[in-house]
Amino acid sequence: MHKYEIEFSSEIPKYLEISKYFKKMIDENNFDDGEKLPSIRKLAKILKVNEVTVVSAYKKLEAEGYAYQKMGSGTYAKRRDTNIKFKKEYSNTLKKIHGEDLKVYVDFTGEITSSEFFPVTVFKDVLNEVLDRDGAEAFAYKESLGYEGLRNSISSFFWDNKVNNEDILILSGAQQGIDIVSKSIINVHDNVVVEKPTYGGALTVFKWRRANIFEAEMLEDGIDLLQFEEILKKNRIKCFYAMSYFQNPTGATYSLEKKLKILELAEVYDFYIVEDDYLSELIYDQKQYKSFKSLDLNDRVIYIKSFSKIFLPGIRLGYMISPEKYKEYIQNSKINTDISTSSLMQRALDLYINKDLWKEHIKYLNMVYKEKYDFMLSCIEKYLGTKVSYFTPGGGINFYFKVADNLKINSMDLFYRCKNRKVLITPGVLFYKNAEQGNNYFRLSFSEIRKSQIEEGIKIIAEILCEK
Numbered sequence: 514m515h516k517y518e519i520e521f522s523s524e525i526p527k528y529l530e531i532s533k534y535f536k537k538m539i540d541e542n543n544f545d546d547g548e549k550l551p552s553i554r555k556l557a558k559i560l561k562v563n564e565v566t567v568v569s570a571y572k573k574l575e576a577e578g579y580a581y582q583k584m585g586s587g588t589y590a591k592r593r594d595t596n597i598k599f600k601k602e603y604s605n606t607l608k609k610i611h612g613e614d615l616k617v618y619v620d621f622t623g624e625i626t627s628s629e630f631f632p633v634t635v636f637k638d639v640l641n642e643v644l645d646r647d648g649a650e651a652f653a654y655k656e657s658l659g660y661e662g663l664r665n666s667i668s669s670f671f672w673d674n675k676v677n678n679e680d681i682l683i684l685s686g687a688q689q690g691i692d693i694v695s696k697s698i699i700n701v702h703d704n705v706v707v708e709k710p711t712y713g714g715a716l717t718v719f720k721w722r723r724a725n726i727f728e729a730e731m732l733e734d735g736i737d738l739l740q741f742e743e744i745l746k747k748n749r750i751k752c753f754y755a756m757s758y759f760q761n762p763t764g765a766t767y768s769l770e771k772k773l774k775i776l777e778l779a780e781v782y783d784f785y786i787v788e789d790d791y792l793s794e795l796i797y798d799q800k801q802y803k804s805f806k807s808l809d810l811n812d813r814v815i816y817i818k819s820f821s822k823i824f825l826p827g828i829r830l831g832y833m834i835s836p837e838k839y840k841e842y843i844q845n846s847k848i849n850t851d852i853s854t855s856s857l858m859q860r861a862l863d864l865y866i867n868k869d870l871w872k873e874h875i876k877y878l879n880m881v882y883k884e885k886y887d888f889m890l891s892c893i894e895k896y897l898g899t900k901v902s903y904f905t906p907g908g909g910i911n912f913y914f915k916v917a918d919n920l921k922i923n924s925m926d927l928f929y930r931c932k933n934r935k936v937l938i939t940p941g942v943l944f945y946k947n948a949e950q951g952n953n954y955f956r957l958s959f960s961e962i963r964k965s966q967i968e969e970g971i972k973i974i975a976e977i978l979c980e981k
Contacts, residue, residue: 517551517559527562531570535590536579544590546947547727550580552587581702581725583748591725592947599925599942600713606932619936619970623961624761625822626910630881632874636825636865643860651857657848659683659832660859666866667832671818676834682844684831685854687789687819691715691754693833693850694787694815695722697842703751706744708736710913710944710951712761712789715754724751726946731760733904735767738774750784752815757805758793759909762944762956766907772805779813785836790818791909794875797883798907812836815843820862823878824871828858882910882960885967889959892968896975910960913941916953920978923952930977936970 519534521527538544550556553571557564571588574580580588610618643651658664664678684690691714699705701723707715709728719726727744729736736755744750753775757767767775779786788805796802806816819831835843865871890905893912901914916922922930924940931938941954957974959967 517556519560527560528566528569528573531556531560531562531567532573532577535570535574536577539579539590539592542592544592546590546592548590549586550588550590575702578723599940603928603940603943607937610937617935619966619973620962621957621959621970622937622939623910623958626824626878626882626960628961630878631825632870633825635870636861639865639868639870640857640861643857643864647860651860653856658844659854660856660863663859663863663866664832666863670866670871680834680840682833682835682847683854683859684817684819684833684847685829685851686821686831687791687817688714688718689847689850690817690819690831690833691718691787691789693843693846694752694817695719695724696850697846698785698839699724699751704748706741706750706753706784707946708755708760708763709946710762710941710954711754712756712791713943715789716944716946719754728946731763731765733765735765735771735775738771741775742778745778745782745784750782752785752787753779754787754789755805756789756791758791758802759795759906759911761791761909762911762939762941762954763913764904764906764909764911766802767805769803769808772803772808776805776808776811776813780811784813785839786814788814788816790816792822793908794823795879795882795910796908797879797886800907806834812838815839824862824874828855828862830854830858830862885959885964888964889957889967889971892971896968896971897978900975900978911956911958913956914954916955916978918953922978924955925952927955927974927977930980931974934973934977936973938974 519530521530535550550571551559553564553567557567571580575582579591581591582588607622658679659682661678663683664681667681668674668676668678684693695718699719699722702725704725704727705719706727706729707719708731710731716726727748729741729744755767757772759766775786786805790804793802793804804816806814813836815836816834817831821829821831833843889912893903897914900917900920902917903912903914906912916927924942928938928940939956939958941951941956943951945951962970
């Protein structure tokens with residue numbers, strides 16, 4: 514039972530002192546995230562103030578992101594982002610290691626395909642062909658939705674003409690897509706659900722919009738549906754952000770059954786699914802995968818796809834397919850953000866797809882990355898063994914590990930100790946709303962390193978995990 518003892522000053526309004534007191538309580542973990550605060554009447558009685566004072570204090574907590582209200586239910590604590598400090602340290606550490614210095618590290622932090630596989634020469638020829646064909650027109654900003662030729666190619670090549678090109682919006686990458694969706698449909702204190710863990714960039718965007726973020730545990734075949742439905746029953750959810758294939762960081766992929774159930778729940782509880790299609794091209798286990806969008810009969814899915822991770826990061830291209838209800842809001846938000854995405858790059862990608870070069874590139878990537886994936890898996894089994902637990906993704910570029918309970922090391926300590934041995938990993942704290950939730954986890958990506966480095970790095974990590 515919490516004790517609420519505040520010594521009021523005659524010089525400071527009481528509602529400010531109450532607000533300050535509860536902020537300190539929340540920051541010091543005296544309230545769990547989502548824990549109900551005392552009712553207005555109860556707190557007013559305990560503190561011997563009028564109810565209007567408590568209402569003002571709670572409103573200030575809401576305005577500063579420390580609380581949220583449920584209509585007819587009360588006010589609930591909202592924990593702040595507790596891993597900001599480490600995120601900054603982690604980012605600054607990686608920034609200091611670049612160029613020649615980076616070559617002495619085994620770098621498991623990569624999030625894009627290796628530069629050695631970039632189709633630079635072929636794409637250069639495609640760019641020249643576009644410039645010869647279109648001249649100055651190639652640089653023109655004309656179409657707010659994006660170059661019509663590319664939208665037609667996306668519709669025909671990726672969607673078998675089942676998506677109208679007017680519903681396709683060209684983006685400057687997936688991160689811009691998440692940002693645009695957030696600006697378009699999420700208001701302050703709207704409720705959103707994310708996977709636990711999830712992509713840190715999405716968490717940042719939702720926090721910036723001051724949304725109330727709920728987390729549902731990620732299992733090997735998608736989120737825990739029991740947790741998810743409990744959240745839906747108790748809260749009016751605006752949207753659910755999901756990475757449907759080889760999720761970042763876990764590598765998990767949703768089963769067909771879970772996708773169909775979540776689509777059904779979206780209709781029942783009136784929310785939208787923001788589907789971030791992450792690396793669905795890199796499939797090594799020959800399973801058949803279907804996106805939420807391809808199964809969507811009720812126009813409940815906002816589909817986001819990036820070409821940057823799998824192709825050429827520098828071209829900064831992706832696209833979005835919006836439900837009819839939000840299409841105009843989303844398109845206007847995109848125009849207000851950057852007016853138009855590079856016309857030259859859009860035209861070049863369109864030609865690249867139409868010359869069947871995209872298909873050849875993906876086929877080649879699958880071949881070389883399957884070999885890396887199989888080798889990485891064998892090294893994990895050989896050196897890490899019972900020291901960690903993990904999903905076997907069957908695709909993508911990541912493995913995500915939970916350190917065995919008997920090994921007393923958290924992910925931030927592991928990061929620094931690995932760095933001292935010239936190995937770079939991604940600590941799990943970066944993928945959770947609250948840092949302490951990811952203390953026993955870390956991610957390894959095999960996208961940008963050679964096989965010899967993979968084995969060397971995993972051996973070092975295994976040695977560190979065994980150190981007392």
